[in-house]
Amino acid sequence: MNHETHSEILEDIMFLIYPLILVFGVYIILTGPRNPGGGFQGGAILVAVFMSRYLVFPISMESLNFLKKLDKIMLIILIITAVVYLFLGLHQTSDLFKVIYNTLMNVLIGIKVGSGLTVVFYTFIDIEGGQEN
Template sequence: MIDRSEIISRMTGLLYPFILLFGFYIILNGHASPGGGFQGGAVLAAVFITRYLVEPDRCIRLKTLKTAEKVLFICIILYPAFFLFSTTANHSELTNLTYLIAMNFLIGLKVCSGFTIIFFRFAFYEGGI
């Protein structure tokens, strides 16, 4: 990890778009196929973690990620509340679908930022040496 490997950095650079695509596929298809917000978010977090293996520098902005996680958490709480209490009539198929996809998306982004924060806190700030 100290001396950077040319092969690993180039191959992970090639793999980033595919990992991102796979993560968003898992999140957005979570209501119909296996997967969902949690698994897709973990795949998205793997992008940041492999980035640490390639170049371990501290230029990642943890504070932004923390505020993003808090905002997403508030959204995750508020959106179902609004969805439940906005209309008293039966929900149509389309609104249910959009609700599921949006919730999966929010949960996926929150899990991604949470995993990234946990990993970088551990890698940079814990241990004391």
């Protein structure tokens, strides 16, 4: 995309609604255990922020390697958390642990989905004709 199609209206509106979408995504993640929503949906909303950033500024992302690492680290932490929770028998102790566990899992899934889908999207943009730029 060239600079002629770069729209100032789009840019200003995106600047206004970025924080709102971010807060909405975090809200969906954190209230996941009780209300409709959860880690996956909230993470997807966060991805929508990064994707609409591409529509406004069509450049590839610099911190893609960091997001790749974050994706893998989150997968490992997710498995470790679930295993620790089950094998230490925390689910039998009290309701407080259940709430903490649910919220923590939702946050972890949200971060993992957000970073993973962003990596998928920006990789898709960078690849051209079967070869990476």
